[in-house]
Amino acid sequence: MKKIPGIAIVGRTNVGKSSLFNAICGRRLAVVNEMPGVTRDRNYQFVNRYDIPFKLIDTGGLSGEDRSGLHDSIRAQALIAIDEADLIIAVFDGISGLHPYDREVVDILRQKRKPVLWVVNKCEKEATRTAAAEFYSLGIDSYICVSAAHNIGIRELVVKLKEFLAEKVAEGATELPVADDIKVAILGKPNTGKSTLLNRLVGQERLVASDQPGTTVDSIDVQIKREGHSLLLVDTAGLRRKARVKDGSVERYGNLRTLRSLARADVVLLLLDGSRLDITQQDIKILDLAHSRGKGIVIVVNKWDLVEKDHRTAKEFKERIYERISFARYAPIVFVSALTGRRCPQIYKKIIEVSSERSKRIPTAELNRIIQRAFEKNPPPLYRGREIKLFFATQVAVAPPTIILFVNYPAKIGDAYMRYLKKTVRKSFPFEGCDIKFFVRKRTAKEERIESGRVV
Structure with a gap:
């Protein structure tokens, strides 16, 4: 079956992979920060600005410092991206120079036996470009010096990408994505189980999920097909109260990305923590954002397996929710456990139904x-x-x-x-x-x- 060529950007932590991802895409799509380990999941983007379309994949660090305690999960996501990709862009840091972790990255890629473009990033200065020759000691044949932040050397890199893509097209690797996806944004406060739910809906460990609040810091797109419909699921960073988020922080950029995801969504899944048996003021504010923008809404009460309940519990909680959100009583409520998968198939059905209702016209x-x-x-x-x-x-x-x-x-x-x-x-x-x-x-x-x- 023909497919769109995939290109994965990999490297150790904090070498500028996400900056390069944004530079190739031509716009800021990934959160960028000097703190190591900001990118944790695979971030996919369909790129159609050059002669031949391709799928670009941003990844977390294959090796290096990680303060989140999620290194193994992040590394696993990067390895999956390498396996999926047809071409690898391996990134080094020209300012920091050769690092032991770079050698570890090279060893991993050699085991994978896939074509690799070696890129030395942060080469704004001539002295940095000259010093980059030390990367030859890794046994690589050639490299391209770039500065993703200043858009230096990107054109040369794109030429190399086009050469590779032309070969893939000659092999018959051409397929365009479905244009009529139902775009679904998964919103909620931090640690309500958004990434766990997306993994359950997709049927694989697509995102890093953890009990640690704030594990997802970017908005991640995943396309699936269910019941004859193509769904584009977008996991987002958890939205906390504005007063608790510092200006210029990674969380602040994550929140802005979440709001952009809301803007392009057709249907919003608002995830509530059912174990609390309560809907908070922040939940209501998030719901109001979706309501005021005219989005389709499905309220998903997660962690329902943790609740001691009888035959009246769900009905009583549903009424408690509707009492607090009188402006959106039209939104259906689904009780699920993303961890066990119980009742999760109902979510597909509700997404498709709400999308259909949203497009109805009364004679x-x-x-x-x-x-x-x-x-x-x-x-x-x-x-x-x-x-x-x-x-x-x-x-x-x-x-x-x-x-x-x-x-x-x-x-x-x-x-x-x-x-x-x-x-x-x-x-x-x-x-x-x-x-x-x-x-x-x-x-x-x-x-x-x-x-x-x-x-x-």
Whole structure:
């Protein structure tokens, strides 16, 4: 089967792998920081800015310092990326010079017997480029000097990549990705089990998962196919209260990346820690972010296996959640254990259902019948003794469903009445998992003339 060529960037910790990843992609996609061990998972990006598309994989350090206590898991992720890749870009640090850990990286790559491009990074200065000759002692034939942070030498590296890709295309390695993925962002506070859930949904240890809060610091994309649909799952860094996050910190950049993931998502999985039997104010703020942006929402109560429960526990907790999130009672709630996999298949079903609901369109005639009956059954309050009349209703957009009402006094229809209209519409068209956006407009003079038959 034909596939897109894969290129993995590897090396010891803190040699600038993520900076090089961003430079090749042409935009900042990976969190970059001087602290070793910031990148922990495999970060994939489809690159289509050159002549031939390819899949670029950023990795954590194969060897080196690691303050997170997750070295074995991070190394395992990097090794998987090497096995998946067709070409390896091995990165060294030109400023620090030759390091014993570099030799360990070279030994690993030689065992893998895959084509390798050797790159010496951080070579902004001529003296650094000259000193880079010491890397020949590793037994490598040639290397390319670059500075990913200053975009120096990237063009030469890309030329080498194109040469390799041209050979792969000649072998028939051409396949374009599916364009109509359902993009799913997994959001929640730190340590609610987001990475564990993604691993369970994918069916492999795709991400580093740990009891240590803040293990995920970047947003990681994983594509899977379930029940005839292509899903792009995005694991994100946990969102803490803004006051607890320092400006300029890795966590701060991770949070910004999480918000970007939310912006491009179709459906959001809000993960709650079910073992606490509570929904916190921070959970509600995250939910409100998704709600206000018109995203599809599925609330996933994780760690349900840790709860002592009877036949009423889930129902009571569900009602407790809905009492706190009255603005998003449309969101379905699923109780799962990502660790054991119990009820996790329900998540696929809900994602697909919510995505479908979000794209539904109500026929205009039927929508007008529903809204007109609502006005007749419970008319809005009079304005200065005058009746507020509904002239016309139409759904103007999907994802999220967006409805415009044309009335004579739009400013006098309050929020309470709008909520009443939403509830009325949901009785016929539930739109499970997504908000319905209502807007009220006054008819223009031209529209009134057309309605009365007086076209000027």
